[in-house]
Amino acid sequence: MGRAFVYVILGGGVSAGYAALEFTRRGVSDGELCIISDEPVAPYERPALSKGFLLPEDPTRLPSFHTCVGANDEKLTPNWYKEHGIELILGTRVKSVDLKRMTLVSSTGETISYNFLIIATGARAMKLEEFGVEGSDAENVCYLRDLSDANKLATVIQSSSNGNAVVIGGGYIGMECAASLVINKINVSMVLPGAHCMARLFTPKIAAMYEDYYSAKGVKFIKGTVMTSFEFDENQKVTAVNLKDGSQLPADMVVVGIGIRPNISLFEGQLAMEKGGIKVNSKMQSSDSTVYAIGDVATFPVKLYGEMRRLEHVDSARKSARHAVSAIMEPENTGEFDYLPCFYSRFFAFSWQFYGDHVGEVVHFGEYEEGKVFGAYWVKEGHLVGTFLEGGTKEEYETISKVTQLKPVVMDMEELEREGLGFAERVVSQPVVEEVKEVVVQSSEVVKQVARVVTMEKPVHVWHAATGVVVAVSVAAFAFWYGRRRRRW
Numbered sequence: 365m366g367r368a369f370v371y372v373i374l375g376g377g378v379s380a381g382y383a384a385l386e387f388t389r390r391g392v393s394d395g396e397l398c399i400i401s402d403e404p405v406a407p408y409e410r411p412a413l414s415k416g417f418l419l420p421e422d423p424t425r426l427p428s429f430h431t432c433v434g435a436n437d438e439k440l441t442p443n444w445y446k447e448h449g450i451e452l453i454l455g456t457r458v459k460s461v462d463l464k465r466m467t468l469v470s471s472t473g474e475t476i477s478y479n480f481l482i483i484a485t486g487a488r489a490m491k492l493e494e495f496g497v498e499g500s501d502a503e504n505v506c507y508l509r510d511l512s513d514a515n516k517l518a519t520v521i522q523s524s525s526n527g528n529a530v531v532i533g534g535g536y537i538g539m540e541c542a543a544s545l546v547i548n549k550i551n552v553s554m555v556l557p558g559a560h561c562m563a564r565l566f567t568p569k570i571a572a573m574y575e576d577y578y579s580a581k582g583v584k585f586i587k588g589t590v591m592t593s594f595e596f597d598e599n600q601k602v603t604a605v606n607l608k609d610g611s612q613l614p615a616d617m618v619v620v621g622i623g624i625r626p627n628i629s630l631f632e633g634q635l636a637m638e639k640g641g642i643k644v645n646s647k648m649q650s651s652d653s654t655v656y657a658i659g660d661v662a663t664f665p666v667k668l669y670g671e672m673r674r675l676e677h678v679d680s681a682r683k684s685a686r687h688a689v690s691a692i693m694e695p696e697n698t699g700e701f702d703y704l705p706c707f708y709s710r711f712f713a714f715s716w717q718f719y720g721d722h723v724g725e726v727v728h729f730g731e732y733e734e735g736k737v738f739g740a741y742w743v744k745e746g747h748l749v750g751t752f753l754e755g756g757t758k759e760e761y762e763t764i765s766k767v768t769q770l771k772p773v774v775m776d777m778e779e780l781e782r783e784g785l786g787f788a789e790r791v792v793s794q795p796v797v798e799e800v801k802e803v804v805v806q807s808s809e810v811v812k813q814v815a816r817v818v819t820m821e822k823p824v825h826v827w828h829a830a831t832g833v834v835v836a837v838s839v840a841a842f843a844f845w846y847g848r849r850r851r852r853w
């Protein structure tokens with residue numbers, strides 16, 4: 365028994381939903397496209413699970429957050445798929461894939477064949493067992509990756525009111541869940557392995573701002589240590605968390621947010637892999653020309669940095685999905701994926717966005733206080749490469765996105781700090797000239813790297829550059845003259 369489709373999307377998460385919408389916009393016909401997902405519901409906006417879903421009053425529930433709600437897109441309810449002739453095969457796990465035969469086999473034994481396959485299998489939460497700790501199955505230990513995790517978490521939250529929660533991990537899942545737990549009147553302790561929260565992105569200054577706020581709300585941070593084991597009662601419910609530093613934290617519930625692993629195992633040995641994901645080119649096409657990969661599972665060339673990257677963010681899932689479908693349906697009209705990494709988070713009344721790369725020197729700007737606008741720039745080799753902004757307006761976020769894409773020259777870090785957001789506003793208001801050069805990214809992929817050169821009306825940078833050149837030439841001339849004199853001595 366089997367079915368055949370022209371296009372099959374394997375996985376029914378964020379990127380699958382955005383890919384489906386793009387297929388309909390590009391004229392997919394009835395019965396040509398199917399989505400296979402092991403989740404029992406149509407694709408939804410996963411970020412809602414750690415935000416509105418966990419609120420004590422009027423929590424967000426499906427169907428309100430099916431993809432592609434927001435940003436003036438349509439909301440793709442199960443009915444939407446029916447109306448557009450898209451087959452949704454839900455609650456069905458794909459257990460094997462044969463890329464040579466262009467077939468998938470589901471857990472029910474059905475064979476599904478395709479002309480084009482889009483891999484959108486996303487990632488799964490890393491379990492404590494991977495670090496030698498037992499107890500993930502306990503009824504009050506929660507992870508958060510999918511709707512069933514979120515349902516369990518919401519139930520455990522309800523039964524733990526005024527009790528103690530231990531959050532393991534200080535990434536965005538830990539931070540967003542901790543905020544939701546506080547709002548639900550639960551006492552929270554956060555166990556962080558590093559010196560501060562969001563260690564991969566935040567600077568100590570940014571982290572301190574948010575941690576101070578959390579502490580004022582009663583959250584206790586235990587830093588520089590990890591959990592080693594749980595204490596259980598006779599019903600195998602966790603009652604306490606033991607830490608490596610020898611201390612013990614009482615627990616009515618535990619939330620674990622220690623990272624994710626991309627779901628690539630079905631394709632290992634069949635497709636080229638890189639940086640833990642499926643390696644694709646700038647059309648999101650894998651080493652098999654009929655197979656594309658999108659979202660958390662794809663490692664793609666980021667033109668702006670001339671590097672292969674695998675990202676775990678919703679914006680990249682949405683945009684890579686659209687690009688892959690465009691490359692499949694209209695290859696001649698589809699250029700290279702030119703993606704600016706973007707990540708956002710929301711907790712309590714805070715809301716921030718980050719664009720680009722967090723490497724190089726950091727300059728902080730603004731007032732680091734609750735309710736104020738503040739941010740940071742990352743500058744590498746004289747160019748602005750990353751921007752963080754808390755509390756911005758829609759226009760301000762657009763501005764920092766544009767300025768980061770432009771990679772403008774930064775001559776004076778102090779001036780940048782003084783100007784703050786004004787620097788971004790000034791740069792984006794200037795005319796831009798594009799310079800294209802071909803670069804070889806790691807793994808021999810050649811991509812066109814676009815440098816957008818900003819012509820500043822106020823020629824302050826040109827003046828600085830000219831001064832720099834004059835000084836450098838003078839120093840070199842002196843060194844040459846001095847060297848010759850020494851040799852004569």
Ligand SMILES: Cc1cc2nc3c(=O)[nH]c(=O)nc-3n(C[C@H](O)[C@H](O)[C@H](O)COP(=O)(O)OP(=O)(O)OC[C@H]3O[C@@H](n4cnc5c(N)ncnc54)[C@H](O)[C@@H]3O)c2cc1C
Pocket residue numbers: 374375376377378379380400401402403409410411412413414456457458459484485486487508509510537627630658659660661675676677678679681706707708709710
């Ligand atoms: C709680 C939470 C909050 C988040 N908040 C933010 C945020 O604020 N900002 C941000 O930028 N990002 C956020 N993210 C990250 C963002 O949601 C992901 O980057 C995005 O969901 C990736 O989309 P995807 O389609 O690649 O994978 P997913 O959305 O994970 O979808 C993968 C789908 O494939 C299915 N699947 C996997 N293997 C199989 C198989 N063998 N057979 C059938 N089906 C399969 C899965 O069940 C799932 O439905 C958050 C993630 C979570 C979990």
